[in-house]
Amino acid sequence: MFSRDRWLEIFETIRKNKLRTFLSGFTVALGILIFVVLFGFGNGLKNTFDKFFKDDALNTMWVRPSRTSKPYMGYEANRRIELINADLEDVSKRFEFYIEGITPRISFSGTVGYKLESNNYPIRGVGPSHKNNEMTIMMKGRFINGLDVDNKERNVVIGRLVEQDLFKDDDAIGKFISGGGRSWKVVGVFQDDGGDNEERIIYAPYTTIQMIQKGTDDIGQMIISYKPEIGYAGAVAFEKQLKKYLKQKKFIDPTDPRGLFIRSAASDLKENDQFTSVLQYIISFVGIGTLLAGIIGISNIMVFVVKERTKELGVRKAIGATPKSIVGMILHEAIFITTISGYFGLFVGIAFLNFIGDKLEEDYFITNPYIDFSTGVSATILLIAFGAFAGYLPAKRAASIKPIEALRDD
DSSP states (O other), X not given: OOOHHHHHHHHHHHHHTHHHHHXXXXXXXXXXXXXXXXXXXXXXXXXXXXXXXXXXXXTEEEEEEOBOSSOBTTBOTTOBOOOBHHHHHHHHHHTTTTEEEEEEEXXXXXXXXXXXXXXXXXXXXXXXXXXXXXXXXXXXXXXXXXXXXXXXXXEEEEEHHHHHHHHTTSOOTTOEEEETTEEEEEEEEEEOTTOTGGGGOEEEEHHHHHHHTTTOOBOBEEEEEEOGGGHHHHHHHHHHHHHHHHHHHTTOOTTOSSSEEEEEHHHHHHHHHHHHHHHHHHHHXXXXXXXXXXXXXXXXXXXXXXXXXXXXXXXXXXXXXXXHHHHHHHHHHHHHHXXXXXXXXXXXXXXXXXXXXXXXXXXHOOOSOOOOHHHHHHHHHHHHHHHHHHHHHHHHHHHTXXXXXXXXXX
16 A cells, blocks of 8 residues: 555655665666676677578578599599589489579679779679578569570679679669670669678679680589478488489599588578577576676665664664564565666666667677567566565564664664
8 A cells, every 4th residue: 555654754764874775776776787788798699690690591501512532433532523504403303302492603703894993793603593592682673583594694683882882873773884805784783681792792694604604514502492391300301312412423432521512501500599599598697696696785785774773673663663564664665776776777788788789799799789678677576576575584583673672782
């Protein structure tokens, strides 16, 4: 029940004991503030991992050839393995059940210019499904399509920063850029959440690149997107079957650790999620330790507060105050101070995380640290509850002391 006299008494006690009140509130606010900041930094580290490792679609595999390290079936070691157009077609047909999309990637770099502007850019020969693998976001125009590949068109899709470098304020769509002694028509401009380097790339039909490179059918590497419904276990099984098939097809020793590499985004993601989960557990453990330190601190202060007010409590009992009213008064004051201080620490911590933003990303890999509001509120309520409990025990003990003994207390 609301009691005006009780509130007036609490405010009068706070006014007379400013230092004690400040120390009590500071302990609570600092505990919540440190918890919020630590928990937020843990989420910021997780954001950084997500940014670096979730730039590509999660249902993606990269198949990259290299040199063998063992002789096999009459072939010498250190043999260079190549993937060609026929491999692309064979894999598509053999693993049709698993595959959602497949594309080669032929990578090189070259000087590209428009009018008086020119620069050196990475160039990739790809197929239409590459857009989904890289989660490319089209800003203008379109991506490479099937007709570009079939007709070996000299059409290109350029990154946002390529357009900015070469075209300045002009619209690049429909314009022609020069590269490799040929002109190329810009049919699309894309952006990519992977960062600036990803937005300085130029995509062209892989068949056009092969034609320019003296009719070669080398595809560099193969990028496969598998059907999401097969799940992680299905992706692992697909990866094993694919590696076995390609090693047999290319005459690579099954025990050779080199010759052919397959990397799965799902496996990378699982490993990174496990790491960030462990990191989050560590941060949570430190944060909980901070809360416990705050609880111990407020407990010690409440013991001191009650001890300091022993004579006052004795006087109250002598003039008729009941033990229940004394305990209620002390708890009321303790809960009020911890609630105000706790939420002050919570909002200061959240404001600090919002202020930090991405300022720590470059040096400390902490991107946009945050804490769920519900988590912060729960931690604050927990500290308030323990603060009340910390005040209850010494208050109950003091309320049970006889008035004459309380008045004699030094």
